[in-house]
Amino acid sequence: MYAYTAQSLKAELNERGWRMTPQRETILDAFQHLDEGKHLSAEDLHECLEQTGQGISLSTIYRTLKLMARMGILRELELAEGHKHYEINRPYPHHHHHLICVKCNKTLEFKNDTALKAGVRQAEKEGYHLLDCQLTIHAVCPSCQRSIVPI
Amino acid sequence: MYAYTAQSLKAELNERGWRMTPQRETILDAFQHLDEGKHLSAEDLHECLEQTGQGISLSTIYRTLKLMARMGILRELELAEGHKHYEINRPYPHHHHHLICVKCNKTLEFKNDTALKAGVRQAEKEGYHLLDCQLTIHAVCPSCQRSIVPI
DNA sequence: CCCTTAATGATAATTGATGCCGATAGTGTT
């Protein structure tokens, strides 16, 4: 969980016999310039890059998101919309968690070092190499509690 | 997050103008008798009930799992296999979290009251009605760290 | 017991994600 640059990503890829490509750099760059609190799905990213004239095929987007998540560069989030979202995996003290309303899908971010430390400690204890640690809260937000809409 | 019975489920459903059905009771019962550490997908549950002669259509299974998750009776888990898993949402001190190897999908359960409390406190602070709180750790297990298989 | 309508079951449709393959282009080497 450290901050990646195009250079350090290339180094890590080459070390494993893999390659740096313009597409991978573009995608890393997109996430590095994404505002805190924003999360992109594969489709989101695809459209977003299309609009800035940096179009990348959807296949490559899916492949790269999965690759970067498994390298620990991106966090794979299961919010409440039926598909994965991604954000860059910033180290402490930027690390945060998510509070999700299951009715309206509104998502709040919050920080909690205790939970983070608990995750780090548990991974260490079991000898696991940590990639990401997220405290996810499913709940009903105040306005949805008042609404009469079923479930 | 309290322990449901067929009676209390019926009461809560009726209160919202919904109905208790044999299928819903069967599914609640299946999860209540599931060993700790077991997680079922919709397909798993479908086959499992089929074998004990309590067959329920897959449509109803999907509908009921989603309903119960949104009522807070079941926890919806995003493990590492591309489809959702469910388990009953037991209150403290049975409440637990998951440590997942992203390479082999092996999943360990562990308890951590600190993380649970942090989640409860955060939900309260924002005025959210808590349904579930899970600390999910994505990592690489010791044996997968030694393996040469790419990512 | 009856009426209203929520819920079921069977099937079709959707869709997020992956597999495939010929074409392209990084990387290490000569």
Add this chain to the structure above:
DNA sequence: AACACTATCGGCATCAATTATCATTAAGGG
């Protein structure tokens, strides 16, 4: 700088998990 090797790309076909549809059934309140 040119080359060889092969990882990666783009476009498209495919898969599998989930959702939508709708006629039929049955729960629950009066």
